[in-house]
Amino acid sequence: xxxxxxxxxxxxxxxxxxxxxxxxxxxxxxxxxxxxxxxxxxxxxxxxxxxxxxxxxxxxxxxxxxxxxxxxxxxxxxxxxxxxxxxxxxxxxxxxxxxxxxxxxxxxxxxxxxxxxxxxxxxxxxxxxxxxxxxxxxxxxxxxxxxxxxxxxxxxxxxxxxxxxxxxxxxxxxxxxxxxxxxxxxxxxxxxxxxxxxxxxxxxxxxxxxxxxxxxxxxxxxxxxxxxxxxxxxxxxxxxx
Ligand code: SF4
Ligand code: F3S
Ligand code: FES
Numbered sequence: 308x309x310x311x312x313x314x315x316x317x318x319x320x321x322x323x324x325x326x327x328x329x330x331x332x333x334x335x336x337x338x339x340x341x342x343x344x345x346x347x348x349x350x351x352x353x354x355x356x357x358x359x360x361x362x363x364x365x366x367x368x369x370x371x372x373x374x375x376x377x378x379x380x381x382x383x384x385x386x387x388x389x390x391x392x393x394x395x396x397x398x399x400x401x402x403x404x405x406x407x408x409x410x411x412x413x414x415x416x417x418x419x420x421x422x423x424x425x426x427x428x429x430x431x432x433x434x435x436x437x438x439x440x441x442x443x444x445x446x447x448x449x450x451x452x453x454x455x456x457x458x459x460x461x462x463x464x465x466x467x468x469x470x471x472x473x474x475x476x477x478x479x480x481x482x483x484x485x486x487x488x489x490x491x492x493x494x495x496x497x498x499x500x501x502x503x504x505x506x507x508x509x510x511x512x513x514x515x516x517x518x519x520x521x522x523x524x525x526x527x528x529x530x531x532x533x534x535x536x537x538x539x540x541x542x543x544x545x546x547x548x
Contacts, residue, residue: 310337312388314346315396316358320407330396331355343383343397344372347409359408367525370460373400374409380462380523400465402474413461420481424504428494439493447490454487454533456526463530466519475509479520479530482511486533489540502544511541 314333320326333350344362351358363369365384372383375398377391388395403411420426430439463479464470470478485505488494505511514534521530 310393311335312337312346312391313394314350315394316350316409317398318358318408319405320359321405322407337388341388343374343376343386343388343391343395346388346395347383347397359406359410361410368458370413370458373413373460373462373465373525374398375400375465380465382460382462382525385525400461402464402467402470403461411461413459416461416464417459417480420477420484423477424481424484424488426484426488428488428491429496430493431495435495438495441492443492447492451487451490454483454490454528457483457528458526460525462523462525463520466523468517468519469513469515473509473513476513477505477510479514479524479534481505482514482537483528483530483533485511486537489537498540498544502541505537506541506545511537514538 312335314335315330316333317328318326318331319328333354335346335349335353338345344365347358347360351360360374360383361371362384363371365372367382367385370382373380374383375381375396376383376386377396380400383397397409399405399409399411400413403413403416406412457480459480461480467476467478470476482505485501488496489498489501507513511534516534518531521528524530
């Protein structure tokens with residue numbers, strides 16, 4: 308027997324001076340295989356064409372549909388309504404600029420992070436061919452690929468108490484990227500270089516090991532391992548001065 312689901316959805320347009328934050332409730336009959344993405348699309352088609360939310364891939368790959376689902380950050384396209392109670396509260400991810408309703412500007416935040424960490428392989432130039440073209444050990448390539456699976460959804464930032472109180476904190480997504488480039492043998496940056504970039508409270512030492520990031524990451528990245536590894540490496544670097 309199908310259920311009647313009540314979706315309590317955050318509504319606000321920050322560019323409209325007359326708009327005040329509020330919650331709006333929509334009721335839908337649950338259908339087999341219904342995801343939150345499908346539910347939101349139906350709400351937009353059947354009830355409210357003005358509802359803002361983001362999606363691209365509908366397959367857990369682009370990271371754009373992240374939102375707070377009954378108090379927990381997650382991907383709308385990967386959340387089946389069968390996993391939820393009859394009442395579902397949907398809020399935009401905190402810690403990011405609000406575009407409208409459930410849509411936030413994670414892309415702007417992630418772009419700032421990429422600029423800060425310079426998330427590309429730094430080489431010593433074209434003369435460093437031995438390093439650039441050296442065959443990579445398959446296990447190492449796998450380990451780098453594992454860290455590259457981050458889809459920049461922002462769930463780890465929304466779930467992190469430090470990120471919510473320190474706008475300059477790079478969060479688990481940032482530390483995961485540092486770990487990724489630190490692991491890459493083609494990248495010439497060493498621990499002393501990374502210490503300059505992340506060896507303070509806006510970086511590695513701002514993490515209070517709250518581990519909300521690890522709990523909510525939809526790609527199940529081992530963020531706890533990266534955090535511990537980086538903290539030890541940066542602490543050693545700090546002691547050396
Ligand atoms: Fe999303 Fe996980 Fe990447 Fe954080 S680390 S942005 S939760 S995929
Ligand atoms: Fe935040 Fe994760 Fe550290 S939730 S405090 S980045 S362990
Ligand atoms: Fe791409 Fe959900 S729409 S991850």
